[in-house]
Amino acid sequence: MIHYLIVDDEPIAHRIIEKYCAHLPYLEKKGNCYNAFEAMQFLNENEINLLFLDINMPKLSGFDFLKTISNPPKIIVTTAYQEFALEGYELNISDYLLKPFNFERFVKAINKTILPIKEKGNSLVLTKSETELVASSFFLKGDKKHSQVHFKDLLFIEAYGHYTKVYLKNEIIISHEKISSFEKLLPESQFIRTHKSFIVAKNEINHIEGNRISIQNHKIPIGQTYKGNVNKLLL
Template sequence: MIRCLIIDDEPLAIEVIKTHLAQLSELQLVGSFANAVAALETLKREPIDLIFLDIEMPLLSGIDFIKNTPMVPKVIFTTAYRNYAIESYELDVVDYLLKPISFSRFFKAINKFKTMAQLPIAKEEVKKEVPLNDHLYVNANKKFIKIAYHEILYVESMKDYIRIHLSDKSVVTKEALSNFEAKLPAEFLRIHRSFIVNTQKVTAFTKVDVEIGKTELPIGTSYKETVMGFLNIGQ
């Protein structure tokens, strides 16, 4: 069993994580707390393997909690704020989950923890990570075109339209980029107000751009820390 704690001052966020935890039989929730100080006593007397830790909390932030707690267990940050990704990476946390947390992204973080802890990944869990549908249909040129997720390189916004770039062609459809983003699985990442990339296709990146083959895509200023955290931690 992987013994877990949740430390978060948002009751709804705690309930979401509890729901995700309940779907994986080897995860045991030992307790949940509204602030890090309240969790200290449990950490002293209970063996804990993994903490789901919010960052901005009353009394003690999640970052200060890690810095000032000796022998802290492995941590997965759960936060609504993008701007802590790089700092969290420097703290050697397992992963950085941006709220609202989908089960597929949560599951990916758990598998990363298992890999770090050299724990086996059960076959039935791997099946959960694979979406029931590996494709979607988009309306283009008065017909619905089937597009497999793994074929998408990146998606580009063009005001009221988007252009979906595939390895051998591109497809244009009328839809807002934010709406299309909500349909994509966890491996897709918004890097700019005008671009979403398939992180499985990223061949290189810097602090200012992402490369997919010979194509260079800019990283927006407000997305920079989330992108750095995801590409360094989430993969």
């Protein structure tokens, strides 16, 4: 479980972040702070993995507050001020959300941020494979709605012009996401890139014959560049 804290002087910002986080089962709220001094005290008394931080707050700005933390958690900045983005990345933040941000953009920030996080005692270990235990699904926008896609239901993904087709056991979702985005998101232990246009679920492969992979009644090509990836499955 990823424990998060919201630091923002606007109550409505807390409600929006809480609403979005409620859709992601691996996120758990630990507290709400409305200025930097409250956050200082809270962090001294609690272990936090992820901090949603506003910049423009009274008395002490978000970035000035961040500079006082010796061992900061992962930081997602939430602000209406685009001009501070460069300074934020110099402070090693994970992502910079410009208000007002929608749910799709929020999920991208979360996926980018929690990928290297794993709880281990009171510390964070930066590994990708171990964090796969944390995230077992993601939200995907398609057909004017956000659908929760569970890894266990995903058969394969196909690049389709400017879109991608996400083949699930019971439906197909057409998405604007690039296939490279899915490759970064999906756990390597469960999925494999077999072609410039295809990512497949390892557990759903029926058989491999020549340069083709069979999944249910689908035939997925194996590209020459990715043949080495597939050969590793045969060892």
